[in-house]
Amino acid sequence: MSRATAQAPSNIAFVKYWGARDLKRALPYNPSISMTLANCVSRSTVEVLPDGAPDQVLLGGDSGELSLAPAAFADRVCQHLVTLRAETGTQGGFRVATKNSFPTGAGIASSASGFAALTLAVTAALGLDFSDEELSILARRSGSGSAARSLMGGYVELPTGIVASDGNSETASSEDSLSFSIQLADADHWDLRDVVAIVETGPKEISSLEGHKRSLTSPYYPRRQELLAQRLHVVRQAIAERSFSALGPVLEEEAIDLHLIAMSSRPPVFYWNPATLALLSTVRTLRDEGLPAYSTMDAGANVHVICEPEHEPEIARRLIAVRGVRRIIRDRVGTGPRLDVEPLF
Ligand code: DP6
Numbered sequence: 001m002s003r004a005t006a007q008a009p010s011n012i013a014f015v016k017y018w019g020a021r022d023l024k025r026a027l028p029y030n031p032s033i034s035m036t037l038a039n040c041v042s043r044s045t046v047e048v049l050p051d052g053a054p055d056q057v058l059l060g061g062d063s064g065e066l067s068l069a070p071a072a073f074a075d076r077v078c079q080h081l082v083t084l085r086a087e088t089g090t091q092g093g094f095r096v097a098t099k100n101s102f103p104t105g106a107g108i109a110s111s112a113s114g115f116a117a118l119t120l121a122v123t124a125a126l127g128l129d130f131s132d133e134e135l136s137i138l139a140r141r142s143g144s145g146s147a148a149r150s151l152m153g154g155y156v157e158l159p160t161g162i163v164a165s166d167g168n169s170e171t172a173s174s175e176d177s178l179s180f181s182i183q184l185a186d187a188d189h190w191d192l193r194d195v196v197a198i199v200e201t202g203p204k205e206i207s208s209l210e211g212h213k214r215s216l217t218s219p220y221y222p223r224r225q226e227l228l229a230q231r232l233h234v235v236r237q238a239i240a241e242r243s244f245s246a247l248g249p250v251l252e253e254e255a256i257d258l259h260l261i262a263m264s265s266r267p268p269v270f271y272w273n274p275a276t277l278a279l280l281s282t283v284r285t286l287r288d289e290g291l292p293a294y295s296t297m298d299a300g301a302n303v304h305v306i307c308e309p310e311h312e313p314e315i316a317r318r319l320i321a322v323r324g325v326r327r328i329i330r331d332r333v334g335t336g337p338r339l340d341v342e343p344l345f
Contacts, residue, residue: 001047001048001049002047002048002125002126002127003045003046003047003048003125003343004045004046004121004122004124004125004339005043005044005045005046005121005339005341005342005343005344006043006044006046006117006118006120006121006124006337006338006339006341007041007042007043007044007117007337007338007339007341008041008042008044008113008114008116008117008120008150008151008336008337009036009037009038009040009041009113009116009150009153009334009336009337010037010040010041010042010102010108010110010112010113010150011034011035011036011037011112011113011146011149011150011156012034012035012037012194012296012298012304012306013032013033013034013146013149013296013298014033014034014035014235014247014250014251014254014296014306015030015031015032015033015034015228015231015232015235015250015251015254016032016254016255016257016258016298017030017032017145017146017158018030018211018212018215018224018258018261018262019212019215019216019221019261020145020212021160021162022176023143023209023212023213024141024143025140025141025143025176026140026141026142026143026144026145026147026148027140027160027161027176027179028145028158028160028179029160029225030160030224030225030228030232031157031158031159031160031228031232032145032146032149032157032158033155033156033157033158033184033232033235033236033239034146034149034155034156035154035155035156035192035194035306035333036149036150036152036153036154036155036156036187036333036334036335036336037194037331037332037333037334038187038331038332038333038334038335039101039102039329039330039331039332039334040100040101040102040108040113040329040331041100041101041113041117041334042098042099042100042101042110042113042114042116042117043060043098043099043100043101043117043341043342043344044096044097044098044099044114044117044118044120044121044344045096045097045121045343045344045345046094046095046096046118046121046122046124046125047094047095047096047125047345048090048092048093048094048125048126049092049093049094049095050092050093051091051092051093052091052092052093053092053093054093055077055078055081055093055094055095055096056093056094056095056096057069057073057074057077057078057096057098058095058096058097058098058344058345059073059097059098059099060097060098060099060344061099066097066344066345069098076111076142076143077096077098077118079142079143080115080118080119080141080142080143081094081096081122083138083141083142084119084122084123084138087138087141088122088123088126088128090126094122094125095345096118096121097344097345098114098117098118098344099344100113100114102329108196108198108302108329111142111144111146111147111208112144112146112147112149112150113147113150114147115139115142115144115147115150116135116139116147116148116150116151116337117337118142119135119138119139119142119147119151120135120151120337120339123135123138124339132151132152132181132183133180133181133182134180135151136148136149136151136152136158136180136181137176137177137179137180139151140158140179140180141176143209144208145158148179148180148181149181150336150337151181151336151337152181152182152183152336153183153186153187153333153334153335153336153337154183154184154185154186154187154188154189154333154335154336155183155184155185155189155190155239155333156181156182156183156184157181157182157184157236158179158180158181158182159178159179159180159182160179161175161176161177161178161179161180162175163175163178184236184239184240185239185240186335187333187334187335187336189239189242190239190242190333191308191309191332191333192244192306192307192308192332192333193306193307193308193309193312193330193331193332193333194304194305194306194330194331194332195304195305195307195312195315195316195319195328195329195330195331196302196303196304196305196328196329196330196331197275197279197302197303197304197305197319197320197322197325197328198302198325198326198327198328198329199273199275199276199279199301199302199303199324199325199326200273200275200300200301200302201326204271204299204300204301206269206271206299207299208298208299210269211262211265211269211299214262214265214266214267214269215261215262215265217265217266218260218261218262218264218265218266219264220260220261220264221261224257224261227257231250231253231254234246234247234250235247235250235251235254238250244292244308245292247294247306248292248293248294248306249294251294251296251306252283252294252295252296254296255295255296255297258297258299259271259272259297262299269299271297271299271300271301272297272301273301273324274324275301275322275323275324275325276297276301276302276303278322278323278324279295279303279305279319279322279325280295280303282318282319282322283295283303283305286315286318291307291311291314291315292307292308292311293305293306293307293311293315294306294307303319305319309332312330316328316330
């Protein structure tokens with residue numbers, strides 16, 4: 001039976017995907033831009049089973065053992081396998097094992113890296129040769145928009161795929177085939193670091209999916225869309241010019257904005273806890289002391305502090321001392337997915 005193993009990284013967004021035209025296929029309302037990480041990765045081994053065989057979803061443990069995945073996790077994986085079978089015109093079942101480099105319950109989102117690794121491993125096991133752009137579309141169709149960006153290294157943009165055929169935005173439609181990831185710059189272009197302060201280790205109460213749904217009810221959502229064009233422009237340019245002083249303020253403003261939308265959604269979504277606020281304050285203090293550091297957050301309470309390499313050790317030292325911080329994960333911009341990795345079975 002044919003088998004393949006893929007490894008794909010997580011990513012941290014500088015401009016956030018929040019709100020979708022089509023949640024099932026994660027067709028976003030706005031473009032997002034992220035930095036692909038190096039150390040927080042998922043590995044997925046996939047074996048093609050005979051036609052009609054049921055899918056099997058396993059989790060890899062620390063000492064190499066495999067166990068059956070919990071139902072909620074297995075269901076999401078199986079759903080994506082159904083999509084991938086339809087997209088590739090295959091009938092076989094799949095035996096899938098997944099393992100994250102970061103400890104389960106570390107509070108690091110694994111769906112981006114997990115679905116990117118799964119998509120790559122399935123297509124490789126089937127012997128199909130897709131471009132990175134095509135793979136990003138397939139990964140996005142898992143329903144995890146951030147997974148699309150994890151198919152490439154460095155700095156990556158996921159456009160909306162929105163086209164206004166007659167130039168009229170009223171009649172604009174989303175083209176699924178046009179929302180594929182684009183690499184803005186590779187990892188060698190700019191060595192940025194992400195010091196992640198973990199303050200919450202359990203699964204979040206409100207999923208990203210639910211947050212995306214509710215975002216459209218925020219009275220500030222339309223204003224956010226207006227502000228995004230300028231922010232996207234600044235972030236693209238800051239990356240091109242490696243200007244940390246241009247990038248930092250926008251990435252922090254953008255994260256606050258995402259949470260402002262969440263908190264003003266109906267019903268509201270609060271992802272922060274007291275330690276989140278303490279960290280945001282610490283990062284501002286670090287800047288007052290002359291240390292360039294900017295914070296960003298996904299749909300959760302953990303704080304990612306983006307910085308340049310020379311400031312990383314001091315920033316990590318200061319963040320671990322903040323009350324409520326359980327651990328620090330030090331990561332950096334990474335080169336993207338790989339197929340030359342050790343199989344899980
Ligand atoms: C706040 O729908 O990609 O991280 O599937 O749960 O990982 P998951 O989330 P997804 O939404 C991502 C939301 C975000 C912002 C971002 O990464 O762009």
